[in-house]
Amino acid sequence: xxxxxAFGSLASAVLAGVVMLGxxxxxxxxxxxxxxxxxxxxxxxxxxxxVVLGATILAGTAILAGGVGFAQPEE
Numbered sequence: 838x839x840x841x842x843a844f845g846s847l848a849s850a851v852l853a854g855v856v857m858l859g860x861x862x863x864x865x866x867x868x869x870x871x872x873x874x875x876x877x878x879x880x881x882x883x884x885x886x887x888v889v890l891g892a893t894i895l896a897g898t899a900i901l902a903g904g905v906g907f908a909q910p911e912e
Contacts, residue, residue: 861896865892868892868896869888871892872888872892
């Protein structure tokens, strides 16, 4: 049963990775719209590259901040 358990662990890790990647892409799209709307409310007209850069920084830090709590070792 050791091989089946290892295969199940590998499959669940791959599935979790795919789900997390999907959520990361979805959060980036949502953040692009938020940054673009905030820039237009402020009366700014930034280039598209800067909007994507700002959204990527915001989404990346949110993803990292959400995962930091899981890295703490149990006592």
